[in-house]
Amino acid sequence: MNPALGTLHQNNVIVDKPKDIGRLFGKSKFGILLSKNKLRLDFLEACFLSEEKKLVVYDEDKQLSFEKLISIAATKQDRFETNYIIFRDLRHRGHQIQLLKGDSIFNFYTTNNQDQQEPPSLIATFSERESCSIQTLLNLIQHSKKQNTQCWITIADEEGDITYYDLDSRPLTGEKKPASFQQTKGILLKDRVLIFNDQLARILHEKEFFGKKFVEGIQISLVEALYLVEKNVLEISLPTGKKLSKQQFEKTVTNRQTDIQKRYIVYTDLKKQGLLVKTGFKFGNHFRAYSAEPDKTHAEYLIHAVPFEDTLEWAEVSRAIRLAHSVNKVFLFASIGEKDQIHYIAFKRIRP
Numbered sequence: 320m321n322p323a324l325g326t327l328h329q330n331n332v333i334v335d336k337p338k339d340i341g342r343l344f345g346k347s348k349f350g351i352l353l354s355k356n357k358l359r360l361d362f363l364e365a366c367f368l369s370e371e372k373k374l375v376v377y378d379e380d381k382q383l384s385f386e387k388l389i390s391i392a393a394t395k396q397d398r399f400e401t402n403y404i405i406f407r408d409l410r411h412r413g414h415q416i417q418l419l420k421g422d423s424i425f426n427f428y429t430t431n432n433q434d435q436q437e438p439p440s441l442i443a444t445f446s447e448r449e450s451c452s453i454q455t456l457l458n459l460i461q462h463s464k465k466q467n468t469q470c471w472i473t474i475a476d477e478e479g480d481i482t483y484y485d486l487d488s489r490p491l492t493g494e495k496k497p498a499s500f501q502q503t504k505g506i507l508l509k510d511r512v513l514i515f516n517d518q519l520a521r522i523l524h525e526k527e528f529f530g531k532k533f534v535e536g537i538q539i540s541l542v543e544a545l546y547l548v549e550k551n552v553l554e555i556s557l558p559t560g561k562k563l564s565k566q567q568f569e570k571t572v573t574n575r576q577t578d579i580q581k582r583y584i585v586y587t588d589l590k591k592q593g594l595l596v597k598t599g600f601k602f603g604n605h606f607r608a609y610s611a612e613p614d615k616t617h618a619e620y621l622i623h624a625v626p627f628e629d630t631l632e633w634a635e636v637s638r639a640i641r642l643a644h645s646v647n648k649v650f651l652f653a654s655i656g657e658k659d660q661i662h663y664i665a666f667k668r669i670r671p
Contacts, residue, residue, distance in 0.1 A: 325365060327378040330395055332365040334358040334374075343368070348415045361418050362392035362399065363406045370407070401446045402426055404475045409442075412671055424458055428468075440469040440671075445633060447476040452630045453654045456664050460488045471671070474633050482637065485667045491620060491651075493593035493610040498526045500552045505544060507555050507563065509575065512544040513537075514553075523547075528595040528613060540598060541572045541579060542586050578624075582606075585624040585653040588661050599623075602642055604650075621648050622663070627656040640666045 323339035325332040334340055334350070340358045343349040349368065350360040360368070368374035369385050376383045383391070393399045409416055409429055417428040419441075427442040441463045445451060463470035463486075472484040503519045505512040514520045515536040523529040523537065529547070530537035539547070547553035548565055555563045563571065572579055582605050589596045595609040599621050607618035621643045625631075631652075643650035644667075652664045 322373050322375045323368070325360060325374055325376045327376055327383065327391070331362065332360040332374075332376055334360060343374075348417075362388075362396055363403050363418065366392055366403060367407050367410060398426075398444070401475050402444050404479050405442075405444045405473045405481055408481050409671065414671065424455070424462055438469055440471045441466060442471045442473055445472065445474045447474055447633050450630045450632055451636075453625060453627055453652065453664070456486065456631075456652075457488070457654065457662055460486060460664070464488075471669070472666075474637075483669045483671050484640065485669045487665045487667070488662055489651075489665050491589065491592050491594060491608065491610075491663055493595065493608070495527065495593045495595055495611070497590060500526075500547075500550075502552055502554060505539070505547075505553050505555050507544070507557055507568070507571070511538045511540060512553070512555065514539065527590075528597065528609070541576055542582050545569065545572060545579065545583055546586060546590065581624045581626065581655060584655055584659050585622065585661060588653075589622070594620075602646070602648075603639060605653075607648070617647070619648060621650050622653050623651070624653045624655060627654050629654075636666065640668055644668050 323334055323343055324336060325334045334343060335357050337356060340352070340356070343360075344352055344358050349364045350358045353359050360374075365374060365376060366385070366388055369376060369388050376388055392403070396402070406416060406427065409427070414429040419425050419428055424443065425441040426444045428439065429442055430439045441459075443459055459470050459472075470486040472486050474482045474484075476482070500523060501519055503514060503516040505514045513533060513536060514523070514530070515534075517535045520530070520537040524532070529543055530539035544553060544555065545568070548555060548568055555568045557563065586596055586606065589606065589608055593610075595613065596606050597608075597618070599605055599607040602621050604621045604623045606622045608620040608622060609616060609618050621639070623639065640650045650666050654662045654664060656662065
């Protein structure tokens, strides 16, 4: 079959033969129909069709090579390189793509014509060297929910390999209602608090998974200790025997662990949702969380607390998600906004 013919215009390619228009637009959903005898192709579409030998583009009377067309497109569109790599990959996977421009914070709208059961997706594209703010992620999620679509993040690395993530904001809920405990004493060391009341220590661990067994009691983290102090369960002393007030203890642990307030806000919220929360250090995150008793389930979530104004590097995100995926857990950023409001942003690696 002979390729369609197109003419180069300032910011696009125009096809005007009815047979070519029928083949490209009617059958394959390329371009925007301007009239019955004109089809406007974006440079992404024109380059893809040229690469596939389905389109020949002329500049006046001169036929443009694929190399020349790519060069022109790259000068006309700021993010052509990244968008084209992702566009062609999705097309090869059987997706029909609508290009989104203007005020849209997404680049593509796609449906998979090989799988009609799969819902449509709005797609945001990035290169691996770009960064992304928490605000941008929340805006993407909000916009996709309004459109009742999936939200995909696509990232092209420097070798042209593409990683796809499903992005969502979800509430986290568990089965564990907070218990009440008798007051006890704890000794503050440098990075932990020791509780030697063996009976209460066992109850703390059994009921809400606090701490880890230590001789005739348990050792608990600073964030767990801060939580129990605020709940009036724990009275803190130094190894010298000096008692610390709530304010003195909070000041001391904040000096020792500068991000503890950020962690504490998220830790407290997770506990309110009925989750059992432990350190996520071995997974490179702040917390791991269980929706039920640890002997009934593995930790389902890995959570990293970040300020609302944070900006993320994709290499950092990729490491966190890959590790979570390898241990069958969902990775989430806990974004802390005004009045300590928290949005949980979940990433899941997908194969489109």
